[in-house]
Amino acid sequence: xxxxxxxxxxxxxxxxxxxxxxxxxxxxxxxxxxxxxxxxxxxxxxxxxxxxxxxxxxxxxxxxxxxxxxxxxxxxxxxxxxxxxxxxxxxxxxxxxxxxxxxxxxxxxx
Amino acid sequence: xxxxxxxxxxxxxxxxxxxxxxxxxxxxxxxxxxxxxxxxxxxxxxxxxxxxxxxxxxxxxxxxxxxxxxxxxxxxxxxxxxxxxxxxxxxxxxxxxxxxxxxxxxxxxx
DNA sequence: TTTATATGAAACCTTTTGGTATTATGTCAA
DNA sequence: TTGACATAATACCAAAAGGTTTCATATAAA
Numbered sequence: 001x002x003x004x005x006x007x008x009x010x011x012x013x014x015x016x017x018x019x020x021x022x023x024x025x026x027x028x029x030x031x032x033x034x035x036x037x038x039x040x041x042x043x044x045x046x047x048x049x050x051x052x053x054x055x056x057x058x059x060x061x062x063x064x065x066x067x068x069x070x071x072x073x074x075x076x077x078x079x080x081x082x083x084x085x086x087x088x089x090x091x092x093x094x095x096x097x098x099x100x101x102x103x104x105x106x107x108x109x110x
Numbered sequence: 111x112x113x114x115x116x117x118x119x120x121x122x123x124x125x126x127x128x129x130x131x132x133x134x135x136x137x138x139x140x141x142x143x144x145x146x147x148x149x150x151x152x153x154x155x156x157x158x159x160x161x162x163x164x165x166x167x168x169x170x171x172x173x174x175x176x177x178x179x180x181x182x183x184x185x186x187x188x189x190x191x192x193x194x195x196x197x198x199x200x201x202x203x204x205x206x207x208x209x210x211x212x213x214x215x216x217x218x219x220x
Numbered sequence: 221t222t223t224a225t226a227t228g229a230a231a232c233c234t235t236t237t238g239g240t241a242t243t244a245t246g247t248c249a250a
Numbered sequence: 251t252t253g254a255c256a257t258a259a260t261a262c263c264a265a266a267a268g269g270t271t272t273c274a275t276a277t278a279a280a
Contacts, residue, residue, distance in 0.1 A: 011130055018128035019238080020121055023197070030201060037256065049239055051257075056237095070247040070256050078204030085202055087133070088195040091140060094188030102212045129268085147226065159269055161227075166267095180226050180277040 013083045016060035021045070022053050029063060029076035036072055123193045126170035131155070132163050139173060139186035146182055 016022055025039060040050040054074055057063045061080035066073045093100035126132055135149060150160040164184055167173045171190035176183045203210035 010133070014124075014128050014133070017194075018124050021238090023120070023124070026201075030204075035256075045238090046240065047257080048241085048259090052238070072257065076204075078201045081198055081201050082205050084127075085195065085198040088191055088198065091136075091188050091191050092195055094186075095192045096216070099213065099216050102216060103209065106206070106209050106212060131268090145226075155268090156270065157227080158229085158271085161229095162268075182227065 010083050010087050012060040013062065013080055014087075016057050016062050017084060019053065019056075021050075022057055025050075025053060025057065026062060026076065026081075029074060030078075033066075033073045033075040035068075036074065039074065120193050120197050122170040123172065123190055124197075126167050126172055127194060129163065129166075131160075132167055135160075135163060135167065136172060136186065136191075139184060140188075143176075143183045143185040145178075146184065149184065 017026075021043060024043070028034065028039060028042060036047060036051055036054065039054070040047040043050060054063065054065070057074075058065060062077055063074050064077050066075060089103065092103075127136075131153060134153070138144065138149060138152065146157065146161055146164065149164070150157040153160060164173065164175070167184075168175060172187055173184050174187050176185060199213065202213075
């Protein structure tokens, strides 16, 4: 077990998480895949701006884009979030010792 | 239970986590409190640059600074990281159903 | 008291970020 | 085929981020 959390390539994930609009997009896509126009309609900014955020989310592997006719369907890829969650997981023993132990059990029985 | 994760004031925390140097500082401080000079010595940048990173970490509540003589001791405050971990926790059912259930148990028996 | 040390603070610079507007392209529908 | 629609792509801009150098201040030590 390493003493410090792995840096991995967590960078594009943490970078994607740093913007509140992008976190809101993640929450929205957790409810189901959506085309760009539908996402953009929910925010007070232009569609190209939203498209840029989607590009950054895609760069972090957080969403996958699938062409469907003239639409581009954006689908959440939650596994990418695990990279960030795992990094933070190295510290959660500080605030919840019991949870850390349960996680150990879960990982051992995998 | 809300359908979407709370936005809370996760912003300063996620912002602080977005930089690799700052994440490395967090890892370092997890091993114990340190003065600025000692932290700066571990990175290939000037002390004022590191001081700026520490200011951002402090802004996110991730570290606490305590004056001790002419030194300023930086101490990790892991509870602040829980804000980010909780946000991500709303998604971890996607990648580990069992862990999510265990977390429910932990939270119910608190 | 003088000197060295630890830090704070300001000014400055370059790159990145987050947004805009505009134009171009591919696809569906009449 | 023509027109409307969904998106891509480009150029542009202001502000924030991440770094530097320089100078000031407070404390410790000689």
